[in-house]
Amino acid sequence: MMRPTLSQNYPRSGFPMEVSTPMGQGRVNQLGGVFINGRPLPNHIRHKIVEMAHHGIRPCVISRQLRVSHGCVSKILCRYQETGSIRPGAIGGSKSKTTSPDVEKRVEEYKRENPGIFMSAISRIMRGRYGARGDEEEEDEDEEDIEKREQEEHARRSGHSIEGILPDRCEWILQTL
């Protein structure tokens, strides 16, 4: 199982078809769908996958209809079940080193001393970071909005404020609560 095959070399040695997209060099998969190797599927496609699955449509039908490989449909649905989010994970970069054991210890201490303030701070940060993301399966979010938010997020991350650091660690913080 899972051995390399000739067809797996498509991308390198002459994929059957290549198309140009605003995002760059697109390729065409076996189902005739266009994808960009290494890049996530557009948000509206991901949204549609989840939506169709919600309506009880089988993954194989979804993959055929949207022309996305069934492996991809499977992955996206798995991820959606696990995280509740249709958004792709953060691509690239290195793991944040902002939470050394020392930092963790101090956050823990601070949490004990100021539980109220700590919680409201986290809530504020979470609102700022995720906004209405919890409703994303109901709302058809504009890709422009997403892009804008990502840009803002990026700008915030590159800053040196505590809020540029903490959001990445919110999951850990919440786990320790």
Place this chain on the structure above:
DNA sequence: GGCGTGACGGTTGAA
């Protein structure tokens, strides 16, 4: 025929 899974080549961005 439908599905889960792992290898693969590719992209990305922090260090």
Place this chain on the structure above:
DNA sequence: GCTTCAACCGTCACG
């Protein structure tokens, strides 16, 4: 500015 590295991506094919 360039390189390295580790994370993620979607496709493909096997079982």
